Structures are given as C-alpha cells and as structure tokens.
Amino acid sequence: MTKQLGFLHNSEKCVGCQGCEMACKNEYQTDATPRWRQVFQLREEDYSLPTRMFFSMACNHCANPECLRVCPVKAYTKREDGIVVHDHDRCIGCRLCLMACPYDRPQFNLDKKKVEKCNLCYQRIDKGEKPACVAACIPEALQLVEINDALDQKMGVLKTIPGLPGPDITHPAIRFIGPKQGKQIRRD
Amino acid sequence: MGTWEWPLIVFTVLSQISIGIIFGLLCLDRRNQLKEKLFKQGVLVSGILLIIALLASLFHLGHPEAAYRAITHLGSSWLSREILFFILAFAGWLYLLWLSFHPTGKRQSSLLITSVLGLLGIISSAMIYVLPRVPAWNNVAPVFFFILTAGLLGALALVILGGQELQSEQKKSLLNWSLGCIIVSIFMFVLYTSIIKLNVQGAATVQFLLSSPLFWLRAVLGWLAPLILLLTGLKSQKVFTANTLYLVFALVGIGEILGRALFYVSSVGIHISALF
Numbered sequence: 001m002t003k004q005l006g007f008l009h010n011s012e013k014c015v016g017c018q019g020c021e022m023a024c025k026n027e028y029q030t031d032a033t034p035r036w037r038q039v040f041q042l043r044e045e046d047y048s049l050p051t052r053m054f055f056s057m058a059c060n061h062c063a064n065p066e067c068l069r070v071c072p073v074k075a076y077t078k079r080e081d082g083i084v085v086h087d088h089d090r091c092i093g094c095r096l097c098l099m100a101c102p103y104d105r106p107q108f109n110l111d112k113k114k115v116e117k118c119n120l121c122y123q124r125i126d127k128g129e130k131p132a133c134v135a136a137c138i139p140e141a142l143q144l145v146e147i148n149d150a151l152d153q154k155m156g157v158l159k160t161i162p163g164l165p166g167p168d169i170t171h172p173a174i175r176f177i178g179p180k181q182g183k184q185i186r187r188d
Numbered sequence: 189m190g191t192w193e194w195p196l197i198v199f200t201v202l203s204q205i206s207i208g209i210i211f212g213l214l215c216l217d218r219r220n221q222l223k224e225k226l227f228k229q230g231v232l233v234s235g236i237l238l239i240i241a242l243l244a245s246l247f248h249l250g251h252p253e254a255a256y257r258a259i260t261h262l263g264s265s266w267l268s269r270e271i272l273f274f275i276l277a278f279a280g281w282l283y284l285l286w287l288s289f290h291p292t293g294k295r296q297s298s299l300l301i302t303s304v305l306g307l308l309g310i311i312s313s314a315m316i317y318v319l320p321r322v323p324a325w326n327n328v329a330p331v332f333f334f335i336l337t338a339g340l341l342g343a344l345a346l347v348i349l350g351g352q353e354l355q356s357e358q359k360k361s362l363l364n365w366s367l368g369c370i371i372v373s374i375f376m377f378v379l380y381t382s383i384i385k386l387n388v389q390g391a392a393t394v395q396f397l398l399s400s401p402l403f404w405l406r407a408v409l410g411w412l413a414p415l416i417l418l419l420t421g422l423k424s425q426k427v428f429t430a431n432t433l434y435l436v437f438a439l440v441g442i443g444e445i446l447g448r449a450l451f452y453v454s455s456v457g458i459h460i461s462a463l464f
Contacts, residue, residue, distance in 0.1 A: 040460060040462035040463065041462060041463040042462050042463075043461065043462060043463060046461065046462070055462070057460070066319070066320065066321065068264075069264045069265070070264075070265055070266070070267065070316070070319070071261060071265060072257075072258040072259070072260070072261050072265040072267035072268040072271070073254075073257040073258055073260055073261060074260050074261045090257065091250075091251075092249050092250065092251045092252075092254045092255060092257055092258060093249050093250015093251050094248065094249055094250075094258065094267065095248075095250075096265075096267055096316065099317075099319060099321065099322070099457070100319050100321055101321065102320075102321045102457065102458045102459065103459075103460060104459060104460065108250075112250075113250030113251060114250055114251065163460060163461045163462040164460055164462075165321075165458040165459065165460065166458075169320045169321060169458070
C-alpha cells in the first residue's frame, strides 16, 4: 500500500443536513435500511460545553481493518490507495464483520441477506472525481484527503472526537476538525 | 447488546459434545478399557451430533448455499480455520465409523487424530470471538469455556452411553472428571467476571448477566444442581441410577445451552456513543 485515502470531517462546518447520506443512497440506489454513511449528533454530555455538533461517518477504510481480518470468504480487499473494498458477490452473510467493526459500518441488508458498505466510490476516484458524499456536501465539511503525518501535524486536526471508539483498534482513515466552542455567557 | 444466535448455540454446543465423546473414547482406549460395543455407540452418537451441528451452523449464514467459500481465508480468519478443522474432524469420524464395523489395530491413533482435529476446531470456534471490539470476549475465556463444555458434556454423554459396558470404577472416574469440570467452570466464571468488569463494556456485560433471570437459572440448573447431585452420589459410594445420570446430563445440557445463549446475548461491543 503506497498511500491511505480517507475522510476529513469538519464539525465546525457540518450542519447535520444528511445531504451526504442522501447522495450516497442516490449514487448506489441502496435499500432503505442499510446506511453506508450516517450522520451522528454528539451527545452533550460527551463534550465539555453544550454545543450542537455533528459528524458524518461511513466506512473508515482503516489501516488495520478488522472486517478484512475476520472475513472467511475474502470479501474484503485493501487497494493500493488504502480503500477497503467489499465484494458483494463473495459475501455469504456470516455477519462476522459486523461483530468486529467498532464503528458498525458494515451493514447487513435483511432483504439480500448480505453485508454491504461504503467502498469510497473507488470507481469515481479512479476517474478523478470526488466521492458522491464529498461532492454533495454543500458546506464542504466532508473532504477526501490523504491520511499522512503531514495532515496529522496540522493544527486542529484530531484523530478522534468524544463518543467515538478509540482509534487504536483499527486505525481508521478519518480525521476531524472539532467545533470551535463559543463563550458561555452567564448572567450572574 | 448481542442477539440470540440459535444456529451458533446449537452448532457450538453439539460439536463440543461430539468431540468430547471422541476424546472420552480415546481416554478409555488408552487404558485398554474400551469395549467394542461402546466404541461403536460412541462413534455413532458423536457423528450424529456433529452432523446436526454442522447443518445448524448453515442456518446462521445469509447464503448457506455458498458456505463452501468459508474456507478460503485461512491466513487470518478463524472462521475459515474452524470450518477446515471441523471438516477434517468429520473425515476422521468417517474413518472411525468404518473402523467400528471393520476393527483393526489403528483405533487408538485414529481416535487421537480425530480428537486433536476436533480440539483445534473448538479452539478455532472460540478464537472467532476473540475480538478487540468486544472486551468481554477479547481474552482466553471463550477458549476455556468452549473446551470445558466439551469435557463436561462429553464425559457425561459417555457415562450414559456406557451403561453396562462401563465398570463402576470407570463411571466413577468419568463422573469425577465431570465434577471437576463444573468446579473449574464456576471458578473460571468468577475469575472472568472480576477481570472483564474493569472496563466499561465488560462491566455492562457483567451487569447484564447478574441481572438476568436466565443467568441464575443457568447457575442453578447447570452448576449448583449437578454439583450437589454428583457430590452426594460420589460421596455415598452408591451406584448412580440411569435416571440420575439422565437428570444430571439434562441439567448440565440445559445449563450449557443457556450459558452459550447468554455468551452471545450479553456481549457488549465498543461502539459510537452518539445520537443518530
């Protein structure tokens, strides 16, 4: 693997519109239940000050993907650019990847009785286009980036945010820019 | 919280009894105490259990017709390794079946090979659940518990199958072994819960178990009642009646099935704690 593509999510810009989710569904015409991409709202108790904060998460194309390790049919492969691709045709629906992923991103399709997930629109990337979710994000809160040391050393770039599983398990290819917290003004 | 995985409960418990019986036959054969009739009965019952177990495992899959592909990732998937070892153990069992009708001198080595393959299958079964995502499983406990089920129910099944074929001393040593397995199982469970409750997800698993009526039913039926029956029976030196043996087997069997069900249901994985 020569590089690792991933997502950079800016929670300061994200308004929780779920446009990324819709773009993903439109692109692949997925069934209603499986949500390859999902917008979450952080719980207030997870943050030091009351704030409405969203983050959008699909498969994190982890550096150490547990789904790939446990899959008995080699349905998962990792490309040279770090994208973890799930081969829907090979899947036998054992759901072991669901048990193994801390982010619950492989989703079981009850009608097709198979697992499916985000493949980071690799066919679009191969054509030089942005992934559907990134292209659809109006406030540009979601970006496709290369995960490397230079990115991690930038001011304000976080490897995780409150409410997420620790990144040590799978080393997810996602980074965050947390919201700037406003001043809390009290009338004493 | 996990789900009721009935196909996996049936598969794991029955396959472990099956391998436990084969291992018990091996132990008897090594002491030159294995009669031909018991060998035949043991092999037959063990095979029937293994076939039911393997068929039950298919019902867990979304696409059972493609189950043959599950053997293609031996490099890192314990599920692939589990399937491989159980298929090999089944091949070993087929040879044992042939031997039970055509006795030759290779019985002991065949029992040994089948037992080892089965044991590797059981260890692989347990290793599937050793996942960093699930702290309650991410330790050696699944391996211990799965092997204990095989040792406990395998020995009890053999005592019942043995009937007249087993001398009272042999029955006694098998029942002593079962008693030991129950005591180790209780001790292991206490140790296991005290270790896993040190982290949030493990503590949630322990809390779920201790507040579940099913767990207490499992503790009474699978541990306490057989423990009392076996202790009093072995202490009084009386011969266990067939009905008592059936009762002990049924109690332990129900206990192990409930325990396995709770193993799946009580699992709490590390997850995103946000609103959606």
